[in-house]
Every structure is written in C-alpha cells, then in structure tokens.
Amino acid sequence: MSARRTDHSGIVIIGLGRFGCHLAGSLTQLGHEVLAVDRSPDRVQRWSAQLDRVVQADGTEEAALRQLGVTDFDRVVVAIGASVEASVLSVLALAELGVPQIWARATSEKHAKILASVGAHHVVFPEAETGERVAHLIVSRMLDFIEFGDDFAIAKVPVPSSLIGRPLRDLVPTERYGVMVVGAKLPGERFRYAGPETVLMPESVLIVEGTIDQVQRFATLS
Structure with a gap:
C-alpha cells in the first residue's frame, strides 16, 4: 500500500500506543491528513474506523517505510514508547530516508540523546x-x-x-x-x-x- 501524495500537508504517526493514538486523533480534528503505522494488527483494526488511514507495517524497517511513501511526507512522528530499541531504529530508518522533520517521543534523557544522535530533529517528553x-x-x-x-x-x-x-x-x-x-x-x-x-x-x-x-x-x- 502506498500513501503517496502531491502535497506535504499530511503527517505520519508511527506507533499507535496511548500517546500515538491521541496525537493522531488530535491532528485529524485539526484538519490534517494522518497516515498511522503500527505493527500490531489489533491496534490497526481498533483505530481504522477512527483515523483516515491506518496501515499495519514495521515502522523500524526502511524498506517498509519507503514502500508506504513516507518520503513524500515532510513530518513524521515516532510515537513508540514501549520499546526504546524500536523507536531508535525507526528514527534511524527515517533519517536514512531523508525525512525533513522527524519528531520522536522519549521516555528518558538518555533515550532523548540517542534519538537526537541518530537523526531526530525534535524530541518530546509527553509524560514529563x-x-x-x-x-x-x-x-x-x-x-x-x-x-x-x-x-x-x-x-x-x-x-x-x-x-x-x-x-x-x-x-x-x-x-x-x-x-x-x-x-x-x-x-x-x-x-x-x-x-x-x-x-x-x-x-x-x-x-x-x-x-x-x-x-x-x-x-x-x-
């Protein structure tokens, strides 16, 4: 499945945990088109009726992200919180793809430093x-x-x-x-x-x- 677009108003959300799903919902309410990506089929099914486009895919794999057309988006948010390794690998893949704005959720200062070092442009601490x-x-x-x-x-x-x-x-x-x-x-x-x-x-x-x-x-x- 490809999510290619002719403009750059859409936003990709990788990870549909508590933070990711609320962020995707808020962006949708603000009038932005959202492409939500999660590896869990249960989460994809749960949110497919509430969000514009929800895709089951591995957000840590550069090839999968390229196939989804993520390179056509200016802004991607890595909302993964449960796995530090997965969030870092996802940011690294996005950086390799040359995404202009990579936002990433961090769960600790050490996590934030790693995310920044591998290519995140903006790091947020929603819980803190x-x-x-x-x-x-x-x-x-x-x-x-x-x-x-x-x-x-x-x-x-x-x-x-x-x-x-x-x-x-x-x-x-x-x-x-x-x-x-x-x-x-x-x-x-x-x-x-x-x-x-x-x-x-x-x-x-x-x-x-x-x-x-x-x-x-x-x-x-x-």
Whole structure:
C-alpha cells in the first residue's frame, strides 16, 4: 500500500500506543491528513474506523517505510514508547530516508540523546511535560499553564479580587507584578486582547505571561 501524495500537508504517526493514538486523533480534528503505522494488527483494526488511514507495517524497517511513501511526507512522528530499541531504529530508518522533520517521543534523557544522535530533529517528553503542568495547576489558582524554555510561561488565571473594577492602565501589572495581561474573558463574552482601557470585572479570566515565578505569584493574588 502506498500513501503517496502531491502535497506535504499530511503527517505520519508511527506507533499507535496511548500517546500515538491521541496525537493522531488530535491532528485529524485539526484538519490534517494522518497516515498511522503500527505493527500490531489489533491496534490497526481498533483505530481504522477512527483515523483516515491506518496501515499495519514495521515502522523500524526502511524498506517498509519507503514502500508506504513516507518520503513524500515532510513530518513524521515516532510515537513508540514501549520499546526504546524500536523507536531508535525507526528514527534511524527515517533519517536514512531523508525525512525533513522527524519528531520522536522519549521516555528518558538518555533515550532523548540517542534519538537526537541518530537523526531526530525534535524530541518530546509527553509524560514529563504533562506531569509538570498538572503539578503547577494543583498547587496554584491557575486554570491552565504552558511553560516555554528560558523560564517563560503563559497562564490562564481567574481575576484577583483586588484588581476588579479598575482599568489595566491604572493597575500597571507589568510594573507591579512583572506579568503582562495579554487577554481577558469578561463574563458572558469571548476572550479578547487586553489593552490599557480593559476593565477587569468579577469572574473574569485573564491570560498572563511572564517568568514562571512571576506568573505563579500573580496567580496567588487575592
């Protein structure tokens, strides 16, 4: 079976474990065509009704990947987590095929170094990233939290009661708290960009950005 395409919008997912199947489903919902590959016939059968194209094949074999037309795709994600050896061999095969963007799931720092050394361009730690994010949510009033590199974060927080009823121009949150309020959702309205004239109302939700410590401190204001 070949998955050859005339454009480069599709994405290949190798491995339909818990992470791979959720990733494939999310990409499909976002409007991307997904070619999912797994060596397990049970997994292929289970997901064939929910995903566009699911193929039973060995994602570690260069010849099998070439036959599927994987070289016609710009982005391939190696989502294998149960076997370090299989994930490394899959990345190596994709690198030999010259795939432009190889994303790979790692289960440890050592695993990540090996993946990078054999050709992965992007390495992700889904379990670690999810655990850290949930930890921030548990110990704070934040409703959502995204951490970026270099100690930078964006968070969704309920408006502190001490800021209610005043425009951001008077509150100067950047000077007082070190964070920038970039968006606000007033009661009954949609999220919108926040400006100097934005007045924070009770039950508003804010999107703020700053260092991790600054965002955490702002989320503790009452």
